[in-house]
Amino acid sequence: MTPDTPPLLAACAVSRRFPIRGSGGLLRRTAYQLAVDQVSIALYAGEVVAVVGESGSGKTTLGRMLLGLTAPSAGSVQYKGADISRLHGDDWQRFRRDVQVVFQDTGGSLNPRHSIGDSIALPLCYNLAMDAKAAASEVDRLLDQVGLAPNNFRHRLPHELSGGQRQRVGIARALASRPALIVADEPVSALDVSVRAQILRLMADLRQEQQLAYLFISHDLGVVRALADRVLVMYQGRVVEAGSADEIFNHPAHEYTQRLLAATPVPDPAQPLQALPLDSQP
Numbered sequence: 001m002t003p004d005t006p007p008l009l010a011a012c013a014v015s016r017r018f019p020i021r022g023s024g025g026l027l028r029r030t031a032y033q034l035a036v037d038q039v040s041i042a043l044y045a046g047e048v049v050a051v052v053g054e055s056g057s058g059k060t061t062l063g064r065m066l067l068g069l070t071a072p073s074a075g076s077v078q079y080k081g082a083d084i085s086r087l088h089g090d091d092w093q094r095f096r097r098d099v100q101v102v103f104q105d106t107g108g109s110l111n112p113r114h115s116i117g118d119s120i121a122l123p124l125c126y127n128l129a130m131d132a133k134a135a136a137s138e139v140d141r142l143l144d145q146v147g148l149a150p151n152n153f154r155h156r157l158p159h160e161l162s163g164g165q166r167q168r169v170g171i172a173r174a175l176a177s178r179p180a181l182i183v184a185d186e187p188v189s190a191l192d193v194s195v196r197a198q199i200l201r202l203m204a205d206l207r208q209e210q211q212l213a214y215l216f217i218s219h220d221l222g223v224v225r226a227l228a229d230r231v232l233v234m235y236q237g238r239v240v241e242a243g244s245a246d247e248i249f250n251h252p253a254h255e256y257t258q259r260l261l262a263a264t265p266v267p268d269p270a271q272p273l274q275a276l277p278l279d280s281q282p
């Protein structure tokens, strides 16, 4: 990669304000809260960048702006150097395929009446224009890739899955579009500790196999330790510290980062991922 290659996805000084509920009215001016305040971030192919910070610090709003789901109040989001608010037609479709999302319980947002196989096939047919036969074999390949035996899972309904299995389906759906980047917003926060480690392991494997990039959003520093190359720490809508994972974990400069770290047992970076005590609950 030459220094001139634009990042896959970047936010340039993005801000987003929301009206504060109950403010405004006939005689009062609406008051606004800055959920994200002039944040810049660049995401390159194959890289894992973590955004950490306590609840309410603006992580999800930043992620939604990068996905094109929330418009910035100021600043811009660029996909391969082009402002996403100016993308149309094929360029917009390419962006929507290339940048996928996994939420805290993506699998939980599956249509309860659609089988797992049908839910995964849908983006294949609509976004990639596959015919039914090609989609069916791609569904099996994707299920296999996320560790769900196709014969056992293809016909199941969402309520017949555990939380961890549903999150695997959520990841399979994201992978179906063959993305370069997945924005993962608290992807393991709703899961039990042992299941959490399995999903993180899967995400690490997929990254290796497919040179995937992740924007990994978490309130929990312990969870991002094993995956992240770089870390941004957010506090009240701003990035208060950014650096390599080593810098952030071993030499946190900002007092807020030090407090976050103190609240999280930090695993030994020399340990392999499977061995990490991923339970960071106090």
Ligand SMILES: Nc1ncnc2c1ncn2[C@@H]1O[C@H](COP(=O)(O)OP(=O)(O)O)[C@@H](O)[C@H]1O
Pocket: 018, 019, 033, 034, 035, 053, 054, 055, 056, 057, 058, 059, 060, 061, 062
């Ligand atoms: N759609 C919205 N309308 C009003 N306020 C919002 C909206 N989304 C987020 N906020 C506010 O913006 C702030 C940041 O929220 P969020 O981005 O969800 O933070 P995080 O993901 O770090 O918990 C919070 O104070 C939240 O209440």
Ligand SMILES: [Mg+2]
Pocket: 059, 060, 061
């Ligand atoms: Mg959030």
